[in-house]
Amino acid sequence: ISSIGKDSLEGLQSLVDLDLSRNLISYIPDSISSNTIRYLNLNYNRISYVSNFTFFMLPRLSGLGVVGNRFTTIWRRSIFDANPYLERLDLSDNMWRCDCTDDNMLDFYEFVTLEPNKKEESYNLICNSPLNVIGQTWLEACYFTWNPTEKAGNVDNLVLFIIIMIVGLSMCLVLVNAVRHSMKRRLNSIQIQRERQVEEARDRLRQLRIRAEQEALCNAPDPRDLISPPSYDE
Known part of the structure; x- marks a missing residue:
């Protein structure tokens, strides 16, 4: 048809x-x-x-x-x-x-x-x-x-979301930098403390060495005592 x-x-x-x-x-x-x-x-x-x-x-x-x-x-x-x-x-x-x-x-x-x-x-x-x-x-x-009002609302929500994301990222960067600086200061402090401990250990070793040398000198025999008296034949 x-x-x-x-x-x-x-x-x-x-x-x-x-x-x-x-x-x-x-x-x-x-x-x-x-x-x-x-x-x-x-x-x-x-x-x-x-x-x-x-x-x-x-x-x-x-x-x-x-x-x-x-x-x-x-x-x-x-x-x-x-x-x-x-x-x-x-x-x-x-x-x-x-x-x-x-x-x-x-x-x-x-x-x-x-x-x-x-x-x-x-x-x-x-x-x-x-x-x-x-x-x-x-x-x-x-x-x-x-529904134009919803579009405007969505645009506003998008702008707000972007602002929140930017603020959040900024805060994260600040926090990361703060943690990084804190860790750096902590590592520097540990390094300084370790160097101080090494230096103190070296000082103790030097003092012990000096003391040992002094004690060795004090305990050394008089050279005159090492010379025996002349014999009868001499």
């Missing part, structure tokens, strides 16, 4: 679920009419546009699937003004262009994802352009644009 007519559903009073998935449909005519249809499955077609009048004449519509189509422009919640029973929207796998500065994008995101009237999971809404947000969810791509 490549197209459907505006009056295609008229006269089908028992039609509740209509599955038109996996066809070649590229356009849904405005004001397609049915008073009974509740779920319309348009998944995996080639549709790229809907207007405020596309589903205007489907008053009992409660579920709509457009997975895998070619939508790029974010819809408006006014598209479903005439569908008070809408409970489910399947919007994944489309080529959504995420213009986070467009107020309509946030408005439609809240319409689709916020409780208690949640219609789609936020993780199914994926950006396909621009390049810097490809593959991100709508919320990931636009979070700080939609």
